[in-house]
Amino acid sequence: MKPTLFITGTDTDSGKTLIASGLLHLARSQGLETQGYKPLASGCVNTEHGLRNPDALALMAESSLGLDYQEVNPFAFEPAIAPHIAAAKDGQDISVAKVSDALLAIGSASFAAQLVEGAGGWRLPLVMGEYLSDVVQAQQWQVVLVVGMKLGCLNHAILSAETILADGLNLVGWVANLVDPDMSCFDENLASLQQMMPAPCLGVVPHLESANAKQAAAYLQLPTCWQS
Known part of the structure; x- marks a missing residue:
């Protein structure tokens, strides 16, 4: 059984999707079945198939289990604003219970390398007094932190x-x-993080023009819990 990873970031635009899709690409290249999830997504595009989020689609492109879009991204909002604000405007309930219920597919394929990409940083609000981190705690997912340098x-x-x-x-x-x-002082900042962070560094990804999962994967390693 491979534990589910939760990908969080130091803030918005830290590169969570690039790293998440890169990890999925790397896992696939090593023969693992993969699946990514993006439970909450703002800034979605209206298409003939409904709202679609570029981050969720990027994860689906590196996933091999073939889930439907609604299973990957159950809460999609058009405005590019904080999800809890978008949900309130849309009259949707994104409480911990609702988000957890929408992610029932996670764990059904415990043999696969599965990850969940968050939104924003660690303390993303859902409803008053509840956070996406509460879902991660309840599920006891393993966490990978993306540091936007x-x-x-x-x-x-x-x-x-x-x-x-x-x-x-x-x-x-x-x-x-x-x-x-x-x-x-990139090198000096990186050296400071390598000394201070209480977890191993899984990669240093340079600034990539037209970055994609395959490019990012070249600079990453899988966490030990995903290694054979």
């Missing part, structure tokens, strides 16, 4: 890691993803 990332990374551990979860690794190609 830019000015201020040390504080965000260390606080996120401390909170994940304080929530009683296993941080199985972190990835440095260079989102700002002009970041000053």
Whole structure:
């Protein structure tokens, strides 16, 4: 049985989807069956098939179990705003119970490498007093933190890691993803993270033009819980 990974980030636009799809691509290249999920997605596009989110579609492209879109992304919102605000405007309930119920497919293929990509950072609000991190706690998923490498990332990374551990979860690794190609003192910041983070580094992904899963996978390694 391979544990489900939860992919979170230091903040919005840290590169969660790139790293999540890269991990799925890498797992597939090593002969594993894969499946990615994006339970909450804002900034969706209206299509003839309904709302579709680019992040969810990127995960589906690297998934081999063939789930329907609604199983991968059960809560889709058109405006590119915080999901709890979008849900309130749309009259949808995204409580912990509702999100958990919508993800019943997870675990049904425990032989596969499955991951869930969050939205925003670790403490993403759902409804008043409830957070997406509560779902992760209830399911006891393993966590991978994507650090968007830019000015201020040390504080965000260390606080996120401390909170994940304080929530009683296993941080199985972190990835440095260079989102700002002009970041000053990148090497020094990376060295600081490698000393301070309480989990192994699963990869250092440079700033990639037209980045895709295959490119990202070349800079990643699977966490030990996914290795044969």
